[in-house]
Amino acid sequence: MPTFYAVGVGPGDPELLTRKGERILRQADVIVAPVSNPAEASVALETVSPFLDESRQEIIIHQFPMTSDPARLVPAWQEVAALIAGRVEAGRDVAFITIGDPLFYSTFIYLLRIFQVSYPQIPVEVVPGISSIHASAAQALVPLVEGDERMIVIPATAGVDKIVDALARYETVVLLKVKPVYKDILELLKATGRQGNTVFVERVGSMRQKVLTDFGEISAHSPDYLSLMIVRSSS
């Protein structure tokens, strides 16, 4: 039956795609890749390009408005949902690709809600992907959690007070999107004595990957927007 697939392509290394993701991408009739910044290539599309065949597959790069204004974003998502639904209803398999995992801080979640409400007759299947957290831990060779430990994941943009709270409570704190509050986080890690238990990872799995474990180097670095930190209560 023609299906709408969401494929998590992992952090950016084609080898970290799952076998199922590769199979779906080779079989699909249509590939949809979202981009929000026209100056940036789609990382997801670059990651899976070795598996695509433009002579046989329709490849749609869908440009989203650069805004967080729902009045502009919602119609843009409804438009791409209609485009995907139309192709599935015409008998074609459509694969929407997302970096990381489709259900973990991904724009696919908007699409899923639209499909559940407006196109309940269309089968939706999600292929999970390696998130940047697991890929980063592997590159840095740091354990995330073990035994009865707890792990909390916080987009750093949620606010410094929430980071303070998490650091006081949990064995492992993963901070995503650290760039806008990087200086605040560095101060906080110093104040709580976590300098030796922090790993910084940027653009994991890509050619521009950077893994820093020395707090001096972390402090001197200017992070880009695809970066995260793993903070452990002990090393």
Add this chain to the structure above:
Amino acid sequence: MPTFYAVGVGPGDPELLTRKGERILRQADVIVAPVSNPAEASVALETVSPFLDESRQEIIIHQFPMTSDPARLVPAWQEVAALIAGRVEAGRDVAFITIGDPLFYSTFIYLLRIFQVSYPQIPVEVVPGISSIHASAAQALVPLVEGDERMIVIPATAGVDKIVDALARYETVVLLKVKPVYKDILELLKATGRQGNTVFVERVGSMRQKVLTDFGEISAHSPDYLSLMIVRSSS
């Protein structure tokens, strides 16, 4: 250079292995699979058996003592570390397989610590795997987190008070190993009005997978030890 690889094989579906995991497992000279219960087959080994070749590869199923007593566990881990290190030093690539991700609630973490202290000269590489959390969300078609939301992961065995605390604070609470405290969790979810926002997943990715979203069915179920719950603050 001969290397000690830790390969996360994902939740149990061979298609959810990464392409890199498959390549390493086909190339490795030695495969090490841990089992703790002699009555149970190694789920990790079953998952990757399509990629192995017993005529060419040494496959070691290493039995661990069924205990949490460090006095018995530590020597068992040191023994397997020595076995692996000896083969790597003899020029062979060794792959240790773990279900899920090697750095996320995995016994590989013990091995990593031993290698960092006792065999620092041996290269260690970790291949991340799809964790049961991402695989379960995909099967249940439930978003984990989006935007500025936070997610906390708790082994339910950490204690009911910690689950109470997490439910009061975070948008997404993932409860692992729910079996021993299942009745307590059900009471708590009722008391906090989360019946409609809970997904139960057991043995994700296997033939015996069970995904329950109806709270009546969840309440009537008797979970086995490979089960988790995803609780959202809203659906």
